[in-house]
Amino acid sequence: MSKVLVSDPIDQVGIDILSQVASVDVKTNLKPEELVQIIGEYDALMIRSGTRVTQEIIEAGTQLKIIGRAGVGVDNVDVPAATRKGIVVVNSPEGNTIAAAEHALAMMLSMSRYIPDANASVKRGEWDRKTFVGAEVYKKTLGIVGLGKIGSHVAGVAKALGMKLLAFDPFISTERAEQIGCQLVDLELLIQQADYITLHIPKTPETTHLINAERLAKMKPTTRIINCARGGIIDEEALAAAIKEGKIAGAALDVYEIEPLGESSLKSIGKEAVLTPHLGASTAEAQVNVAIDVAEQIRDVLLGLPARSAVNIPGLNPDVLQELKPYMQLAETLGKLVGQLAGGRVELLNVRLQGELATNRSQPLVVASLKGLLYQALRERVNYVNASIEAKERGIRVIETRDASIKDYAGSLHLEATGSLGTHSVTGALLGDGEIRLTNLDGFPINVPPSQHMLFTLHRDQPGIIGKLGSLLGSYNVNIASMQVGRKIVRGEAVMALSLDDPLPDGILTETIKVPGIRDAYTVTL
Ligand SMILES: NC(=O)C1=CN([C@@H]2O[C@H](COP(=O)(O)OP(=O)(O)OC[C@H]3O[C@@H](n4cnc5c(N)ncnc54)[C@H](O)[C@@H]3O)[C@@H](O)[C@H]2O)C=CC1
Numbered sequence: 312m313s314k315v316l317v318s319d320p321i322d323q324v325g326i327d328i329l330s331q332v333a334s335v336d337v338k339t340n341l342k343p344e345e346l347v348q349i350i351g352e353y354d355a356l357m358i359r360s361g362t363r364v365t366q367e368i369i370e371a372g373t374q375l376k377i378i379g380r381a382g383v384g385v386d387n388v389d390v391p392a393a394t395r396k397g398i399v400v401v402n403s404p405e406g407n408t409i410a411a412a413e414h415a416l417a418m419m420l421s422m423s424r425y426i427p428d429a430n431a432s433v434k435r436g437e438w439d440r441k442t443f444v445g446a447e448v449y450k451k452t453l454g455i456v457g458l459g460k461i462g463s464h465v466a467g468v469a470k471a472l473g474m475k476l477l478a479f480d481p482f483i484s485t486e487r488a489e490q491i492g493c494q495l496v497d498l499e500l501l502i503q504q505a506d507y508i509t510l511h512i513p514k515t516p517e518t519t520h521l522i523n524a525e526r527l528a529k530m531k532p533t534t535r536i537i538n539c540a541r542g543g544i545i546d547e548e549a550l551a552a553a554i555k556e557g558k559i560a561g562a563a564l565d566v567y568e569i570e571p572l573g574e575s576s577l578k579s580i581g582k583e584a585v586l587t588p589h590l591g592a593s594t595a596e597a598q599v600n601v602a603i604d605v606a607e608q609i610r611d612v613l614l615g616l617p618a619r620s621a622v623n624i625p626g627l628n629p630d631v632l633q634e635l636k637p638y639m640q641l642a643e644t645l646g647k648l649v650g651q652l653a654g655g656r657v658e659l660l661n662v663r664l665q666g667e668l669a670t671n672r673s674q675p676l677v678v679a680s681l682k683g684l685l686y687q688a689l690r691e692r693v694n695y696v697n698a699s700i701e702a703k704e705r706g707i708r709v710i711e712t713r714d715a716s717i718k719d720y721a722g723s724l725h726l727e728a729t730g731s732l733g734t735h736s737v738t739g740a741l742l743g744d745g746e747i748r749l750t751n752l753d754g755f756p757i758n759v760p761p762s763q764h765m766l767f768t769l770h771r772d773q774p775g776i777i778g779k780l781g782s783l784l785g786s787y788n789v790n791i792a793s794m795q796v797g798r799k800i801v802r803g804e805a806v807m808a809l810s811l812d813d814p815l816p817d818g819i820l821t822e823t824i825k826v827p828g829i830r831d832a833y834t835v836t837l
């Protein structure tokens with residue numbers, strides 16, 4: 312039975328789902344060295360933001376197939392390291408959207424009315440109505456940095472509060488921003504004009520310290536800033552200084568450069584700073600959503616099914632996969648075949664998606680072709696997750712082309728591999744019953760079902776060759792299951808494709824090439 316480690320608190324509903332297919336251990340607050348020590352036993356790891364999944368942990372996770380992040384941000388997971396090892400990383404892209412957006416809005420309003428400090432003063436027994444005179448958000452300008460799922464929901468509610476909306480998001484179109492009711496502007500303008508700035512972007516090298524001393528200095532003294540996205544997008548020291556020096560009016564923060572927040576100048580700011588301990592996703596509803604979302608994906612992957620929202624398998628969503636499933640096997644087979652024909656080191660793989668496969672949705676077929684191509688070198692270590700990265704690291708260039716006009720079959724796939732030993736190509740299609748047919752080899756038309764052991768020859772089309780080759784194979788006790796010659800002109804160059812019942816013994820290729828008329832021969836194991 313598979314084993315799953317849950318290393319952060321998740322809702323019981325998630326544990327129940329995992330328990331359908333695996334034995335589940337819940338061990339929270341593990342130290343990194345403790346996690347490294349035990350991770351080798353587990354097939355899956357389920358986390359929230361509390362566990363840092365470093366390269367060291369991934370290396371130690373020799374059985375790991377999937378890391379499930381019960382939430383959105385995967386910045387605490389070394390995704391490239393997981394990808395290299397073929398480990399799927401999944402998250403819950405939408406499960407906590409509303410919770411995080413509502414938290415940002417709650418932070419904006421409670422910061423504006425000093426609610427946390429006013430509440431604390433009443434509980435201390437005071438009745439101070441002068442200190443806590445706040446500001447209204449009505450008719451103020453809200454600058455939203457990152458107009459994705461959370462940013463868009465914040466926009467909708469803020470509009471209803473009567474706010475004017477500016478947004479900065481280089482990856483969103485002006486039309487989309489307008490639909491949401493936001494004016495798309497550049498970051499510098501947003502920073503100068505906004506009364507409130509709320510961040511809803513991922514933490515990346517580009518967004519680290521996006522809000523720094525220089526940008527804080529350009530804000531209005533009345534500006535208030537909200538960060539419920541990720542710690543480190545704001546330079547915390549610069550922010551604390553800007554509030555203390557009156558350069559801006561306040562900040563409401565849910566996330567920090569280092570969590571839990573330790574010694575920090577943020578803590579010495581008075582009512583102008585509202586600090587929560589990373590509570591954006593902490594609602595009962597969101598925790599149920601993310602636990603179900605991620606536990607189901609872990610369960611599916613452990614059962615050999617695809618994951619719904621893998622962050623490191625682009626385009627491989629289950630609907631598309633269902634549609635392409637029969638062709639994935641074709642692509643993998645052709646990849647294996649052309650890789651072995653090319654021999655040596657492949658430098659370029661040209662994948663042509665033909666007929667009805669000539670659409671963007673067919674992109675996973677390129678990944679499947681690469682998986683087949685790399686199988687020879689990597690065996691079971693290559694999968695859909697790491698095929699592209701492994702190819703890149705080996706310097707294999709991939710060119711993807713589409714030709715909808717080729718209609719010999721409903722859809723067909725043409726692979727051409729160029730390596731140190733030359734260029735070879737193979738085309739394949741599916742018959743009505745879903746059976747694979749090799750339809751072209753190095754430009755010669757054929758019609759052959761692939762089999763585990765195959766022999767291909769390039770020869771001159773002349774009498775006697777087939778007989779001689781048959782005798783040669785017979786002398787090695789190799790049985791021929793099917794044989795076909797493909798030629799363009801009579802007595803010209805031709806290829807022969809043989810499906811064999813038995814593996815070819817060593818040395819037979821040298822013998823094959825000695826047969827008069829045969830120029831070259833290749834063995835392939837599929
Ligand atoms: N405090 C909490 O507990 C929670 C925090 N989050 C965090 O909130 C953030 C946003 O999450 P979602 O809206 O779900 O993500 P999303 O992917 O839907 O939206 C992110 C948006 O940021 C934009 N973006 C990326 N780089 C940018 C840049 N350099 N400048 C401006 N815009 C940029 C993208 O185009 C995208 O529209 C994430 O960092 C996530 O980790 C999410 C849930 C809970």
Ligand SMILES: O=C(O)C(=O)COP(=O)(O)O
Pocket residue numbers: 359360361381382383384385407589590591592593
């Ligand atoms: O989903 C996210 O990105 C979050 O930040 C939520 O974090 P959490 O699962 O509450 O540790």
